[in-house]
Amino acid sequence: MFEVHHDKIGNMAVVECEGSLIGSAAFKLRDAVTSQTDAKIVVLDLSEVTALEGGGMGILIFLQHWAHDHDIRMKLFNPPRSVREKLEIASAMSEFDIVSLDEMMALLAQADRSYAMAA
Numbered sequence: 001m002f003e004v005h006h007d008k009i010g011n012m013a014v015v016e017c018e019g020s021l022i023g024s025a026a027f028k029l030r031d032a033v034t035s036q037t038d039a040k041i042v043v044l045d046l047s048e049v050t051a052l053e054g055g056g057m058g059i060l061i062f063l064q065h066w067a068h069d070h071d072i073r074m075k076l077f078n079p080p081r082s083v084r085e086k087l088e089i090a091s092a093m094s095e096f097d098i099v100s101l102d103e104m105m106a107l108l109a110q111a112d113r114s115y116a117m118a119a
Contacts, residue, residue: 004032010111013039018048021056029056033063033074041107042072043099046079052086060087064096075099075107 002025003018013036017029029044036042044063052060060076067074076098079087087096099107 002028004028006032006036008036008039009108010113011038011040012107012111013042014045015042016045016048020051020053021049021059022051022053023055026055026059030059030063034066036072037070039072041075041111042067043075043077043104043107045077046083047077049080049083052083057086057090060096061090073097075103077104 001019002021004015005018006013006015008014013033015029015032015036019025021029033042033044044060064074074097076087076096078101079098084098087098090096
């Protein structure tokens with residue numbers, strides 16, 4: 001089973017993923033991310049992803065290209081070791097921007113400040 005939840009903070013969307021990113025789960029993730037057209041940054045929180053297979057990897061590559069084409073920065077946060085290893089193997093095809101906890105906190109603070117200024 002795969003669940004996706006998303007929150008918007010200013011111009012940043014955080015898409016939280018939970019479960020196995022295999023099979024039709026990839027389409028659920030695609031739909032959640034591609035609905036974030038007004039975001040400048042999309043962070044995929046992969047903390048709770050338990051498995052990543054070919055279709056999931058393919059959708060991550062697709063989303064990276066989609067984000068670039070829409071002038072959106074896509075970042076991956078906290079992928080578990082098994083997922084990180086698969087991302088490293090795929091990096092020969094595509095570079096993923098994996099952010100640390102410190103970088104994530106800075107992004108959240110910046111988005112929160114931008115949101116407060118706009119309100």
